[in-house]
Structure formats: structure tokens, C-alpha cells
Amino acid sequence: MAWIVLVVSGVLEAVWATALGKSAGFSRPWPTVVFGAGLLLSMAGLAYALRSVPVGTGYAVWVGIGAVGTTAYAMASGGEPVSGLKIALLAGIIGCVVGLKLAH
Structure with a gap:
């Protein structure tokens, strides 16, 4: 169960990080609310x-x-350019995350 919660919390980290960027320095209310809720749930998880x-x-x-x-x-x-190198590096991160789970 802890690993499922950890993965969901990681996804929520992406949610709050994206909302933080869209909040324009906390001047836009809905992205700010999403940031706060995502941050709280991600940290709790x-x-x-x-x-x-x-x-x-x-x-x-x-x-x-x-x-x-x-x-x-x-x-x-x-919002960010796509390149083969970026995709390969992100795939490397995914591989490392899976490796950490398998090593546990």
C-alpha cells in the first residue's frame, strides 16, 4: 500500500508544481488553490x-x-520543447525509479 500511495504522491507533486507555475506568483486563485491542495496531499502521502x-x-x-x-x-x-534527448533522459529517470522499487 505504501508504494501505491508513494506513486500517487509523486503524481500530485507534478500537479502542484504545474499549478505553481500557472498561479503567476499566487495571483491567480484557482491554480493557487490547486497548488495548495496538491502540495498538502502530496506531502501527506x-x-x-x-x-x-x-x-x-x-x-x-x-x-x-x-x-x-x-x-x-x-x-x-x-510549454516546453520536445526533443529525443529529453525523452531519453526522462525514460532514464523512469528506469531508475523502477529499479529503486525492484531493489527494495
Whole structure:
């Protein structure tokens, strides 16, 4: 169960990071609300998962999922250019996250 919560928390990290960018310095209300809710839920899930997943592994997985999700969303929505190199590097992060799970 902790790993499922950790993955969901990583996805929520991508949500709050994206909302933070769209909030324009907290001047737009809805992205600011999404940022706050996403941040709270993401941190709560991370804290829960770290009860049974080692902190180094859990944090690396959480950050990896959040970084890949944030970048993938930005590339899919046209906010960031897409390149083969970026896709390969993001695939490398995904591979490392899977490797950390398998090594646990």
C-alpha cells in the first residue's frame, strides 16, 4: 500500500508544481488553490509512505515521478520543447525509479 500511495504522491507533486507555475506568483486563485491542495496531499502521502519505505528511496521515487510528470505535461501542452534527448533522459529517470522499487 505504501508504494501505491508513494506513486500517487509523486503524481500530485507534478500537479502542484504545474499549478505553481500557472498561479503567476499566487495571483491567480484557482491554480493557487490547486497548488495548495496538491502540495498538502502530496506531502501527506509522502509522509505516510515513508513509514515503511526507506527515506532515501522514497524521496528519490517521489521526486523522480514528480519531475517526469511535470516535464511530460509541459512538453505535451506545448510549454516546453520536445526533443529525443529529453525523452531519453526522462525514460532514464523512469528506469531508475523502477529499479529503486525492484531493489527494495
